[in-house]
Amino acid sequence: MLSHKNNQSGCKKLQMSFVIRDAEERKHRNGVNALQLDKNNGRLYSAGKDAIIRVWNTQASYQNEYLHSMEHHNDWVNDIVLCCGGRNLISASCDSTVKVWNAHKGFCMSTLRTHKDYVQALAYAKDKEQVASAGLDKSIFLWDVTTLTALTASNNTVTTSSLSGSRDSIYSLAMNPSGTMICSGSPENTIRVWDPRTCTRIMKLRGHSENIRAIVVSSDGQQVVSGSSDGTIKVWNMGQQRCIQTIHVHTEGVWALLMTDTFSHVISGSRDKKIFMTELRNPANSVLVCEEKAPVLSLCYNLDQSGVWATTWDSDIKCWKLPRLDRVCQNHPDGPVINTKEIANIKGGTAIKKFAVLNDKRHILTKDSDNNVALYDVLKVIKVEDLGNVDFDEEVNKRNQRVYIPNWFTVDLKIGMPTIVLDEVDCYAAWISAEIGLPEYADPGSTDLKLNFGSLLLKALLEHWTPVHNSPSNDLNDVRGNGYFEIPKHTPVVVSEVGGRTLVRLVRDTAGENESTFLNENVPSWVTDVVVEKAMPKFIKIPFYLLPHPQMVNGQKDRIKKDRLVANEFIQCRKVCEHVLDKVLGAETTPSSGMATNNSQNSQSDGNSDGGSQIPPEDRIELLCNDVILDPNMDLRTVRHFIWKQTGDLTFHYKTKPNFN
Amino acid sequence: MFSGCQKMLVPIPDLSSTLLTRYQPGHQPLALRNSCRNDLDVAVRSRDSFNKKILKQNNAARALDLNKNIENQCALQQQENKQVERELEFKSNKHQCKVHFVDDKIKRKKKLSLSLNRENRPTQANETNSVKSQQNSPLKKRLKTWEMHEYMQHQTGASSSNDYILNSKTSHNSDDNSYNQKKQITTTMATLCNIGNTCYLNSVVYTLRFAPRFLHNLHHVCDDMSEITQKLVYNKAKSASLGRNIGGIQGPNTRSLSTKDLASIGSFVDVPKTNRQIATEKLHELYTHLYRNEVIESTEAFHADTFLNAVQDVSSIFEGNQQQDAHEFLMCVLDSIRETCNSLTKVITECPDIVANGFVSLPEKIEVQTTSQRKTMVQSLFRKLSKDDKSKMNRNDVAMKDADAKDTNNQKCGVISNLDDELLCANDKEKNMEKVNEKIKKMGVDFFTEDFEGVTCSSTKCLSCETITEQKETMIDLSVPITGYENLDQLDDPNLFIQNLCITREQFRGENKYRCEVCTGLTEAIRTVSYPILPRLLIIQLKRFSGGMEKINNYIPTPFNLQCFCSKCCLLPESEKLHTYRLYSVITHVGATLSVGHYIAYTTSLDNYKDYHDCPKDKRKNQPNPASSIPPVGSQNAEKSQGLMKKYIFKSRATSSGDVTRNIKNLNGSVKNLTNGIDKTAPNGSISCQSINCCGILMKNSPGTSLSKLNININGVSDHLRHNSYVDNLPNSSLNDDCGNFGGSASSFSKQSEPLWFMCDDDKIKTMTQREFEELLSPNKKIMVTPYLLFYARMDLR
16 A cells, blocks of 8 residues: 655655646647658648647648647647647657657657656658657667557556767757668757767767757768757768758758658758758758748648648648749849748637736736736636737736735746645745635635635645545545635646656546555645645734834833734734734633644634624734724734735734714 | 975964964064064074075076165165155054065165164164174175175175175265265165054055056046136135135235134035045055155155055045955045046036036136035035935946947036036036047046956846846956865966956756746756946956955966956957956965965056056146246256245255255166156157156166166156067057057067066065065965965057
């Protein structure tokens, strides 16, 4: 029996995160990094920065309709490769994993975790069904696809060979179809060439002055074409081990390369938003294919090779008509004759670019790439409303209340959708009274009910998980969820190392036995303590001084007792008033259990005494801080944050109101 | 640490520090003084052997040096003895060597002689230096053979014929004037006294003195400041007195000052100045004093306590007598100068009125301004720049510097933060702005930005989206990190060593990724630091410390010519670079740790031919102006300068003034038109700015002396133009501006002279050739001199 406290990832700290999104995200929510086309069925696979791989049907009559999404990554998908005749897809992501997918059905078969940093590029040797992966950790791993696809839960080991020697992070990788040669490009401005069969280094190609972002190898392995951030495209001859041609069509980094079948022409996409088609032998013959709206990230032929699919920083995927090869010639002296034509467009959605957390620490405002503002509820993991094209800062100011609640989550926008991250340190910091925190669920009577946002959320996230208990199960422990609300079932929950490396990804409604096991092994103890064992997160206490107001004292200065009290930070001022009444002034009301003069814990649900005086204490006692009269609903930490604003202990002064007695 | 001490035993550095810590203002008991002397003796003794070596190597040159130096020494001795009584009144810490050293030997002898003098002073008896002479006998003999002879001619009544130390005695008897007439005047330089661990201050002051054009610029800024202050006071008084002419020229009809007027004056006299402005002024004053000392050939080391106090008011770090960091001190001084320049610029831009005809005009010529105008002006002149202003200025300056550096001044005055239309007298705001800009440029008021400020650019490139974010900042010095693990074997070119450490490249990867705003996430990035603009006067700090208190004493090469590595020059091949930098000063730190040590400055004068010439501000002084107190340059040079001299000479030395005047006259006679070291007309006919007579550097020289070969003619307009051997090494030396190489005359001297460096160790200044200095800095020495601050001046090659 696996103890859920067994943290197999070593001593690294773990965090929990989830994404607020729709059940189905049919459109790319951010740029698209890579494309692969299955010629047999016309399926176009696109790997997005929103961590999702989508599949489109590009056959003639289907008009590029959306087929399905392949979701399992948690960060940008950097590269994809279609193998085994289109049956399997291999993907590489910034979450440092390489995943093997069943391409037709669209589910993830296995995950390879050998890389220690972002995996940037894949290379495919078709004849051998071999795939290589490389990334920022300077390592290159070689995989045999057939072995990979045969992995199952029981047979889950695979051997891999690795190529060593790269001195810097690797940003591009290419193999020839026969798998006799593999090249990598890195910010050390050189292309390294190995023989994957023997894992030996063959040569280093020097010439570029900046990072190499794209490499293509000819089928015979004799020529290599590389695109670099210095804006040039270089053609290298393997036999001579040197550069034989440099093409200067672009003004900024060349990020995508596509070769024609005969290796006669190169189609290049660049950061300067242009796509050119250039003849290798005679670079003066170059024609502009199109000018995109944003830097071009990847290129792929369409089904009949009449056009080229291009992806950019925008989420649209467009297909552009390619000029005929014989038309690729020098521009007219009168000026370039540009005849660009867009054949197709797979429209994408918007990515969220900016966010602001509101003071209630429950809602966030976001602004996306179309300048639309939206309001999200983090606690319930939903989008509340779209506000349209309003002024972002104004909305933030409008919606910020004068309440202070500690931070208990962080927001990450790397994938274009809000990813909420909870970590051990802050997760349980937000204690809040029910009527402020969950006004829609709070009973008007139970003013003393205290809730913890982090605890509520985690319980809701793991509602459908059946953990393994240490203690015998009983009715109490079987209560699932937080008892107030549920969160959307499609929300993916991720356990990862602080610093990003993913351990487990769970989508709640597919919580099968495998996932349960994963969770058992990987969910950190700070989560399980609260969610499973139902332990109470700790309270945060504030010390403060309670003094009669100078106006009240009237010459009895020596009798002033400066009470130093400690209380939970979320209690409201009316509680202090109560304390003044009961303990200090010794009025006739029965003592309530709201305050402690020593460090005893406050129970979460106060049984407030309604007996005794009918007049609420706040009507009889006035509480001031820094000579500001306090709203009885305000809690101590809010007072400290907005009114006290100093270091040193909070100090309250009390005064009797005229209607006292 | 004296040059030539490399082979000294280890205790010597401690010696220096102990010597320093003993310096206390106030009296020092005789016993202590004696013990000091003993320490010196120890030092001296060990140095003997080394000195012998040096002598063997450079006998001829040294002989000649010695010749001159001893003569010099005689003259100085005489003067010194005249001041014997005065000496006793001064603080006792002056008892250490006040005399200028020109060579090891002389220095040593000097010390001995002085100490002996002190001993003997009360008695004034015939002393025979028998004790000391034994120690010095071998050298003494050598001396004797060379020039004792000549020397002895001037000594009358000397009891011992074989002792140079009898200078003191002989001076009583000799006729000063005749002696001066016959004797040739050799090089002297004013020195600063150590007034309590102030070697940090002294080395910085010496360095700045030799910074090309610095004295000139500083003078004019201080000058303008004081004139503006005067004017403000005047105008306030004027308007307060309802038009009565207070403080101006009193005509026949003006009534005398009433109490009312006086009262109103009184309240305005105290125009508040910021501490930084005061510090700048005190620095200028300090240089004035040093110049004076050179003119009157005083051998006293000057006490820079006024200046030190002024700096202490700016920054309390320097309070007390603790040892301080020279770099920190330098930054404080430069900061004060910067603020002064900024205030001045601000005042002028806000109230262009104050500047008429291209310079700050005299009170009568200014119309009475409105009270508010004046108030604003005073406020702006004398309040500390607020953070806003500073940042605005900096940012704008930075923005300005993006443009061609030559246009800096032109564009600079686009920065007007508080310009109020009402203040401008002219209707057309823009026209006026242009005029103001021009005036400011002509006045060279904001020389600090031109000379000291550079721009660093930190450029970060995300490797994913390849967006480059740049951050530009102004800087006044470059800090070069020294790890102690530098691989110097790979160094062919010491130039590139510093360049490589300055132009850095940092990678963000692994756990330390960069948060890219465009990618909205963590990515790899590369950050490079480059320098769009390097200042004309470049300061490089070698950070010989790493976290802890350990000082890193490793050898770092000190290039005398530094290749420019500003952004433009980096792109050009070596033969086509636009600028190059020449070393003009090095401040070295002696000591094993950071907390205890001694600073010594090594300076040289780079020819600044054009420095004092064609000074635009000078021309105004030429205009006939009765109220002006500064004499015009012209044919009446000698007389005017005489008047000038009178101004500067101590009152108690009325007789000496006459002496000096005579000296000058004699100079005029013996050396053609060599007045105060400057020819009245330069070869190309321009006239030197009068500021040279206020706070310049005076190094006298006369033809026919053997020293002319090692010509140290600062403010260098004379027949004996010193020519830096640097020039030979430069490609395409069609040099202009700073280098001061003109026409055919220079080339004829090119072979003759070698740059001369001055080792300035508090009140001891010693000359050495560049070769010697290079040797001093080489890594082969056992006890290494560790350069800490390097000072370079830019030369434009095209």
